[in-house]
Amino acid sequence: MIMIDLEKNKINSGFNVPNNYFDNLDKTILSKIQHQYNDKNNNILQRTIIYTISIAASLLFIFNITSYNNASYKNNDYYDEDYILNDDFIIDESINIDIANNDNKISNFEIEEFILNDDDIYTINQ
Amino acid sequence: MNNVDNKIKILLINGKKEQAFKQILSEYKEKLYWQIRRIVISHHDTDDVLQNTFIKIWNNINNFRGDSKLYTWLYRIATNESIAFLNTKKRKSFFTGDNNNIKLANYLESDVYFDGNEIQKKLQKAILQLPDKQRLVFNMKYFDDLKFNEISEILDTSTGALKASYHIAVKKIKEYLNNN
CATH class of the missing domain: 1.10.10.10 (Winged helix-like DNA-binding domain superfamily/Winged helix DNA-binding domain)
Structure with a gap:
């Protein structure tokens, strides 16, 4: 049996480290901190880019909606809900077509001819 | 120890964070290593915990107000990191049904860095x-x-x-x- 007197004879822990471990430790830790710092900066940069793009896209979207609304409603004198056939289609009175005149009737087919595409506006003079 | 601590504190007061940190690293790396090593036993685990400890020190160095002694503050971070590491290991041991302290005692037998x-x-x-x-x-x-x-x-x-x-x-x- 091994007799040990803790108080009288101080015993070392017996642990050891690899050669030059402490010499290289500063370098290892400083490079790890530098790495962490770079990662953090890259994350900030990435987040900034994403936020900027998101904000720009949102602003563009809002601007487009506003422009569309302005274009649709800017001439309020001619705007009348009764003339709206569907959401994309507004009849404007400015085009001078006399469909009231029996001598110069325009068939439904002919009216449709005025619709070039969904965004086009045509008017009928009543 | 006190002279070095005072020097580090002065560097921190003057906003020289990097210099202060390098001084801490150079002065305390061995002391903190042995403090951690005696808790976690394995050299490789100690290396991980020590690196995390110094990263924590770097991240929180601006929060050190000098109310407590520098080495007390550093030892506390190292001890907390070591205990957190052991607790994580214990949680894993709980699921595998192993006793972590017995595992550490057995590890000593084969540890190349225990002579x-x-x-x-x-x-x-x-x-x-x-x-x-x-x-x-x-x-x-x-x-x-x-x-x-x-x-x-x-x-x-x-x-x-x-x-x-x-x-x-x-x-x-x-x-x-x-x-x-």
């Missing part, structure tokens, strides 16, 4: 039988020669409780050494 003689090995195994708090107090008192009031600051425990823990730890270690 202690039979007495040293026996002492380490005896220390590993202790509950964590007693193990911490015994290591700090026996190997680091810290005073009870210094250990009290690091572990945030009263000196009376620490003295009792140390006394019980020594008694248990003696019993282990006599019976094994």
Whole structure:
């Protein structure tokens, strides 16, 4: 049996480290901190880019909606809900077509001819 | 230790964070290594915990107000990191059904970075039988020669409780050494 007197004879822990471990430790830790710092900066940069793009896209979207609304409603004198056939289609009175005149009737087919595409506006003079 | 601590504190007050950190690294790397090593036992685990400890020190160096002694603050970070590491290991051991302290004691047998003689090995195994708090107090008192009031600051425990823990730890270690 091994007799040990803790108080009288101080015993070392017996642990050891690899050669030059402490010499290289500063370098290892400083490079790890530098790495962490770079990662953090890259994350900030990435987040900034994403936020900027998101904000720009949102602003563009809002601007487009506003422009569309302005274009649709800017001439309020001619705007009348009764003339709206569907959401994309507004009849404007400015085009001078006399469909009231029996001598110069325009068939439904002919009216449709005025619709070039969904965004086009045509008017009928009543 | 106090002169170096004062020098580091002055560097921090003057906003020279990097220089202060390099001084801390150079002055405390070995002391903190051994503090951690005696808790987590394995060299590789100690290396990980030590690196995390220094990263924590770097991240929080601006929060050090100088109210407590620098080495107390550093030891506390190292101890907390080591305990957090052990707790994570214990949680894993709980699921695998292993006792972490027995695992650490067995690890000593095959550890290439443990070159202690039979007495040293026996002492380490005896220390590993202790509950964590007693193990911490015994290591700090026996190997680091810290005073009870210094250990009290690091572990945030009263000196009376620490003295009792140390006394019980020594008694248990003696019993282990006599019976094994």
